[in-house]
Amino acid sequence: MLYREAGQFKATYAEDMAIFPIRQDRIALAVLLGIAFIGVPLLATFRIWPFGTDYLLWAILLPFLILALAAIGTNILVGYCGQISLGSGAFMAIGAYSAYKLATGVHIPLAWLGFAIAIPPLPVLASILLGGFMAAGAGILFGIPSLRIKGLYLAVATLAAQFFFDWAFLRIPWFTNYAPSGSVNAPELDFFGMVVRSPVERYLLCLLFVTVMAVLAKNLVRGNLGRQWMAIRDMDIAAELIGIRPLYAKLTAFAVSSFIIGVAGALWAFVYLGSWEPLAFSIDRSLELLFMVIIGGLGSIMGSFIGAAFILIVPIMLNVIPTKLGLPLSTQTITHLQFIIFGSLICYLLIKEPHGFARLISIGKEKLRLWPFPY
Amino acid sequence: MASIARRLLILATALAGAALSAPAAAQNEQFIPILSYRTGPYAVNGAPYANGVVDYYNLINERDGGINGVKIMIEECETGYATDKGVECYERLKSKGPTGAAFINPLSTGITFALTEKTAADKIPIITMGYGRADSKNGAVFAYNFPLLGTYWSAADIAIQHVAKELGGFDKLKGKKISLLYHDSPYGKEPIPMLQVLAQKYGFEFTPIPVTHPGVEQKSQWLAIRQHRPDYVLVWGWGVMNSTAIKEAAAVAYPRDKMIGVWWSGAEPDVTPAGDQASGYKSLMLQHGAGKFPAHADIEKYVYAKGKGSTEPGKIGEVLYNRGITNAMLGVEAIRKAQEKFGKQPLTGEQVRWGLENLILTDARIKELGFEGMLKPVSISCSDHEGARYGRVQQWDGKGWKVISDWYTADESLIEPLVADVSAKYAAEKKIKPRDCAKET
Numbered sequence: 032m033l034y035r036e037a038g039q040f041k042a043t044y045a046e047d048m049a050i051f052p053i054r055q056d057r058i059a060l061a062v063l064l065g066i067a068f069i070g071v072p073l074l075a076t077f078r079i080w081p082f083g084t085d086y087l088l089w090a091i092l093l094p095f096l097i098l099a100l101a102a103i104g105t106n107i108l109v110g111y112c113g114q115i116s117l118g119s120g121a122f123m124a125i126g127a128y129s130a131y132k133l134a135t136g137v138h139i140p141l142a143w144l145g146f147a148i149a150i151p152p153l154p155v156l157a158s159i160l161l162g163g164f165m166a167a168g169a170g171i172l173f174g175i176p177s178l179r180i181k182g183l184y185l186a187v188a189t190l191a192a193q194f195f196f197d198w199a200f201l202r203i204p205w206f207t208n209y210a211p212s213g214s215v216n217a218p219e220l221d222f223f224g225m226v227v228r229s230p231v232e233r234y235l236l237c238l239l240f241v242t243v244m245a246v247l248a249k250n251l252v253r254g255n256l257g258r259q260w261m262a263i264r265d266m267d268i269a270a271e272l273i274g275i276r277p278l279y280a281k282l283t284a285f286a287v288s289s290f291i292i293g294v295a296g297a298l299w300a301f302v303y304l305g306s307w308e309p310l311a312f313s314i315d316r317s318l319e320l321l322f323m324v325i326i327g328g329l330g331s332i333m334g335s336f337i338g339a340a341f342i343l344i345v346p347i348m349l350n351v352i353p354t355k356l357g358l359p360l361s362t363q364t365i366t367h368l369q370f371i372i373f374g375s376l377i378c379y380l381l382i383k384e385p386h387g388f389a390r391l392i393s394i395g396k397e398k399l400r401l402w403p404f405p406y
Numbered sequence: 407m408a409s410i411a412r413r414l415l416i417l418a419t420a421l422a423g424a425a426l427s428a429p430a431a432a433q434n435e436q437f438i439p440i441l442s443y444r445t446g447p448y449a450v451n452g453a454p455y456a457n458g459v460v461d462y463y464n465l466i467n468e469r470d471g472g473i474n475g476v477k478i479m480i481e482e483c484e485t486g487y488a489t490d491k492g493v494e495c496y497e498r499l500k501s502k503g504p505t506g507a508a509f510i511n512p513l514s515t516g517i518t519f520a521l522t523e524k525t526a527a528d529k530i531p532i533i534t535m536g537y538g539r540a541d542s543k544n545g546a547v548f549a550y551n552f553p554l555l556g557t558y559w560s561a562a563d564i565a566i567q568h569v570a571k572e573l574g575g576f577d578k579l580k581g582k583k584i585s586l587l588y589h590d591s592p593y594g595k596e597p598i599p600m601l602q603v604l605a606q607k608y609g610f611e612f613t614p615i616p617v618t619h620p621g622v623e624q625k626s627q628w629l630a631i632r633q634h635r636p637d638y639v640l641v642w643g644w645g646v647m648n649s650t651a652i653k654e655a656a657a658v659a660y661p662r663d664k665m666i667g668v669w670w671s672g673a674e675p676d677v678t679p680a681g682d683q684a685s686g687y688k689s690l691m692l693q694h695g696a697g698k699f700p701a702h703a704d705i706e707k708y709v710y711a712k713g714k715g716s717t718e719p720g721k722i723g724e725v726l727y728n729r730g731i732t733n734a735m736l737g738v739e740a741i742r743k744a745q746e747k748f749g750k751q752p753l754t755g756e757q758v759r760w761g762l763e764n765l766i767l768t769d770a771r772i773k774e775l776g777f778e779g780m781l782k783p784v785s786i787s788c789s790d791h792e793g794a795r796y797g798r799v800q801q802w803d804g805k806g807w808k809v810i811s812d813w814y815t816a817d818e819s820l821i822e823p824l825v826a827d828v829s830a831k832y833a834a835e836k837k838i839k840p841r842d843c844a845k846e847t
Contacts, residue, residue, distance in 0.1 A: 090497040094490075201590065211599045211828075212539075212592040214519040216835060304493070306519050308592055310619065311489060347494065350484070362484040363444035363453075 034399040050249060067238055075231045088230040095343050096237040097299045102323040102335035103248050104291030109321065110329035111252050112284035113264030114177050118189035119292055119320040121196035122166045124312035126293025127300035128206050130155075130162030134218045135208060155220050159297040166293025167286045169196075174285030178278055181267075193317055200309040214308045217301040233302045240298060244291055249332050251287065260284050261330070292320075326380060328389025337388040346373055435479040436472075436741060436752045437503020438463065441495050441512045446486040447620035448645035450675040451726055455513060456482065457717040458730020461705050464716075466738055468708040473741050474750040479503055485517065487645070492517030493524070500528055505752040509533050509737055509762070515593035518551075523836070526550045530755035531740075531762055535733045536561075536669055536692040540596055541828040543821075545763065545791040546840040548829065552762050552791045554736055555784065556692055558593075559600040559824060560816035561668050562640075564690055564797040566604050567814045568666065569638050580609035585631060587624075587651060588642040590616040597642060597668075599828075603820060621647025628654040641667040641689075648676035656683035663688060666799070673725040677802045685804040694732055694780035695800050696807045698723040701731060701776030725807065728780065735775060736784070740765050763788055782813070788843035795821075 039054055041047040051057045071092070075082040082088065105119050133153045140147040153161070173192040177185050200206050207215050220227040220236070227236050251257055259280040262270035271277050300307050319342060327338020349369040353360050360368070384391050442456035443449055463478045472478060481502065483495035492512050500507045509531045512518055518538040525532040526549065534542070535554040542551035556564075569584065570576045586601060588594030598614055605612035613634065615627050621643055628651075631639060639660065641651050648671045655662060663686035667676070672689020674696070702722055709715050710722070721727060744753050744761025753761075767775075767784040786793040795816035800807040833840050 084501045086497050086501070090494045212515075212519065212595045214516070214592045216523075216832075219837070304489075304520060305523050308489070308516060308519070310516070310591065351498070354481070361444065362442065362482045363449075366445045366484045366486070 032403055034396070034402070036400075050253070064242070068235070072231050072235060075234075085230045088234050091344060091347065092234055093230070093237060093303050094299075095339055096234070096241045097295050097303055098320070098323065098343055099336045099339035100237075100241045100244060100298070101292050101295035101320055102327065102339045103245060103332060104288045104295060105320045106324045106327075106329065106332065106335045107248060107252065107260070107291065108284050108288035109324050110331065110334075111257060111264065112260040112281065112288075113267075114174070114281060114284060115182060115186040116189040116288075117186050117314070117317050117321065118173060118192035118196075120312045120314060120316035121193040122170055122289045122292040123296025123299060123316060124196050124200055124309065125166040125169050125289075126159075126162040126296035127307065127312065128162075128200055128215075129165035129293070130158040130297035130301065131215055131217070132206065132208075133158035133161050152218075154222075155218065155301065156222055159294060159301065162297040163290040163293035166296065167290040170285040170289025170292075171282050174282050174289075177281050177285070190314075193314055197309060197313060200312075212308075214306055216306045217304070220301060227302070237298055237302055240294065244294065245332060248287075248291065252332070256280075256283060256287075264330075322377070326377065326387055328387030331387070331389035333392070334387055334389030337392070341388070345376065349373060433504050434475070434752065435477050435503060436508055437479045437481070437499075437506065438508045438737065439495070439499035439502070439510060440480055440482045441485050441492060441499075441510065441514075441517070442482050443485050443487050443513070445484060446488075446645075447622075448487040451645055451648075451670070451673060452487065452513060454673070454675070454717065454721060454724055454726040455730040455733075457721070458727040458732075459511075459734045460716045460730075461709055461722075461727075462701075462731040462734035462738070464709045464714050465701075465705050468712065468714070469704060473738055474745055476745070476750060476752055478738075485512065485514065487514050487516070489514075489516045489520045493520050496521055496524065500530060503752065505754045506530065507755060508741055508753065508758045509755065511535070511733060511737070513537070515539070515596060516591055519592050522548070522551060525755075528755070529759070531759040533733065533737060533762070535736065536729070537593065540600070540821075541825050541832060543790065543792045543825050544829040544840075545788045546829075546843050547833045547838055548791065549841060550759060552786070552793075554786070554791070554793050555732075555781075556669070556795055556797060556816070557792060557821075558596040558642075558668070559821045560792065560795040561690055561797065562597040562600040562604065563816040563820060564795075564814045565640055565666050565668070566601075566608070567817075568688075568690075568799045568811060570608070571811070573637075576608055582610045582638075583613065583634065583636040584610050584638045584640065585613040585615055585634065585636040586640045586642060587615050587617060587627060587631070589621060589644055589647055590618050593644060593670075594642045597640075599824060600821070601640075603824060607820070617643065617647055617651075620645060622650050624650050624654045625657075628658045628660065631655075631660060632658040637664065639665045641665055641671045643667070643671045643676075648673075649679040652677065652680040652684045652687055656680065662686040663801070666690065669797070672800060672802075672807070675726075682804060684802050686801065688799055688801045688810070691798045691800050691809070692729060692732075693782060693794070693796055693798070694725075694728050694777075695798070695809055696723060696725045696728065697779075699776060699778065699780055701735075701780075704776055705731070732777070732781065735777065736765070736767075739767060739771075739775075762786060763791070765793070788841065 034055055036053050051060060075088055101123060108114050108116050134155055136152040137150040138147060176188040207213055227233055259275045262275050263280045267277060323338035323342045326341055328334025346369055349372055350365055353365050440459055443452035463480050467477050481499060483499055485492040485495050507530050510525060511533045515537050518534050521532055531550050531552060533552045533554060536556050538553045540557035540559040542548035542553050543557055570579050601612050617624055617627055643651055655665060665687055667689035669690045669692040677684035677687055710719055740761040741758055743765050744757045748757045763786055765786045769783055772778055772781050782794060782796050784793040796813050798809055798813055799811040801810045
């Protein structure tokens with residue numbers, strides 16, 4: 032009744048190939064973007080519920096946006112190209128530390144050549160994007176094994192990348208500018224003269240990054256490159272036979288995915304944490320991103336958002352609800368309960384719908400088209 | 407259909423009822439959040455500390471009716487020693503209560519690093535008693551950080567003073583080998599600059615040996631120690647890393663009485679898992695040790711007798727429990743001091759910060775509070791957020807901790823230049839204009 036496309040005619044090829052062909056979808060997206068770009072900042076500035084305190088912005092929306100961006104990157108590699116990667120945390124770390132070094136000035140003395148590579152501190156936007164490019168370079172390097180090995184074995188190779196970069200950022204003091212504690216501080220976020228400091232400003236900055244990169248990613252996966260990735264995922268030998276070059280497809284998947292993950296890592300470090308140590312990008316982060324993508328739906332940009340929301344918010348909710356309900360449980364019991372309930376939820380979801388939330392939503396949309404009729 | 411609807415209606419009413427029946431925020435209460443960890447690899451040490459903190463706040467409420475009539479409202483939040491959970495707990499709890507959080511005590515150097523900027527922006531003091539950033543002693547740059555009673559640079563200096571005493575003088579340090587077995591995190595790395603300065607001054611060979619979190623894998627480190635044969639091993643661990651270090655030392659037959667742990671590596675949960683093998687292990691004391699003092703008698707009388715205790719009565723008086731009550735006591739006294747200026751009402755973080763910065767505990771006051779024998783006088787000021795830098799050394803004899811040394815005082819002439827240098831770098835990086843302590847006091 033509400034979701035019918037009756038009366039919506041496509042008169043041009045552009046309309047026919049639109050990302051959101053149904054008008055109701057476009058309206059829903061416009062409303063969502065309106066709430067995200069205008070509604071939330073307004074509510075937060077005037078401290079209207081639920082933005083009475085900074086908590087929702089700082090602790091829920093900000094990490095959600097950044098992790099959703101990282102999940103989009105992971106989804107491109109794991110969901111669209113079928114290359115299992117356990118190194119997402121390392122690529123986030125590369126993005127973060129490269130951006131940090133570029134923002135604080137790089138000085139590499141090459142004694143045997145007699146001169147030094149000295150790059151002055153770059154503006155923050157440039158360092159974040161260049162950090163993404165550094166991560167893309169590392170992604171290509173650690174993606175080369177994918178040309179020979181597949182599946183679980185590739186997962187192990189990317190795990191090697193994770194542990195290698197864990198070690199590198201911990202043990203090579205050049206990356207942390209020789210800080211004695213190994214902890215680094217993000218530089219001031221100065222974008223073209225405007226300094227980003229308050230939670231609302233940080234939220235809008237991340238929202239801008241996420242929107243732009245989500246649109247770019249969506250267009251990429253609907254185009255030629257995306258189809259090459261999906262062909263490789265579905266049957267890589269057949270793809271090679273019809274003329275798709277596996278080297279090009281796989282390495283571009285690694286490159287694009289690592290770029291997005293690197294930018295997300297730089298945002299996580301600069302905008303959310305402010306001060307971080309290498310443990311912030313450990314194997315737990317990689318596994319978290321992988322779970323987000325699996326729960327959200329492999330091969331779906333929208334699924335990345337939903338997966339990120341689920342993995343991030345449900346544990347926090349499970350921790351907060353017992354206290355809100357006034358149950359006399361110790362924090363120990365609450366944390367243990369959270370692990371039990373969260374794990375059971377994941378098991379249940381994967382049994383009910385192995386393709387993740389994205390599949391549930393597309394089934395929902397199908398049913399909505401017929402509603403209120405059963406068929 | 408009807409029964410499902412009815413069930414949903416009942417559930418909705420119950421939840422609504424629960425939400426409505428949540429107690430309205432009492433207006434005359436001071437909210438103090440407790441960031442603790444009772445799960446994870448560091449819970450063995452985090453839990454007794456948190457128990458001490460909770461018991462002391464309950465004591466103040468039960469025995470005195472609050473701080474000058476203002477009751478303390480507490481809420482615990484589980485951080486698991488993880489930086490991101492610590493930050494999330496802080497954000498959740500910082501605005502609770504009528505005036506927000508009085509102060510934050512994260513019990514983690516990693517979380518301290520992450521929160522230093524945020525607490526300064528939110529104007530909530532962060533008390534890092536015996537841990538945290540060593541350069542935050544300089545209150546001119548770090549207005550909201552209070553590394554009370556001792557930083558890791560003071561600890562490093564006291565440890566070397568004790569080693570020198572055992573060897574028979576500072577001149578005997580020359581040529582000796584001292585290794586630091588440290589937790590590979592900001593906590594473990596913090597003493598390294600100070601130890602390098604001391605190594606250069608006294609001529610001993612200093613070798614840092616990192617142990618990856620959580621610290622259960624130490625076999626290769628101890629094999630390296632067996633090859634290297636240092637004269638002393640300083641242990642800078644936390645949680646399961648401490649007990650593992652002692653067990654591994656026994657496995658490679660390194661004499662336990664040549665191991666000196668920092669004050670976070672010298673508690674009952676660290677030595678009891680190793681059994682007899684831990685006998686002889688030494689550790690620094692953050693002024694206090696184990697044992698029961700008049701304050702404990704009060705806690706037993708007013709809190710445990712009423713069934714409001716948070717741990718078994720047998721565990722009162724353990725090292726980390728005592729540290730918890732000491733930390734809580736310092737926070738409460740700071741609030742009391744701030745109430746002298748701002749009135750006997752719930753205070754904001756900014757006001758409690760003033761109280762902290764002007765807190766002076768004399769011997770007489772320490773005796774009144776029931777902490778005589780545990781603490782020496784504390785005097786916090788704008789330029790000195792540490793307040794005191796004394797320490798002793800205790801040794802485990804298989805059954806209990808025995809104090810085996812006199813009071814040491816950390817050598818400020820060595821620490822002050824390093825503090826000034828590193829805090830100046832921080833101020834330049836963060837564009838903080840250092841306060842003028844002479845003007846403010």
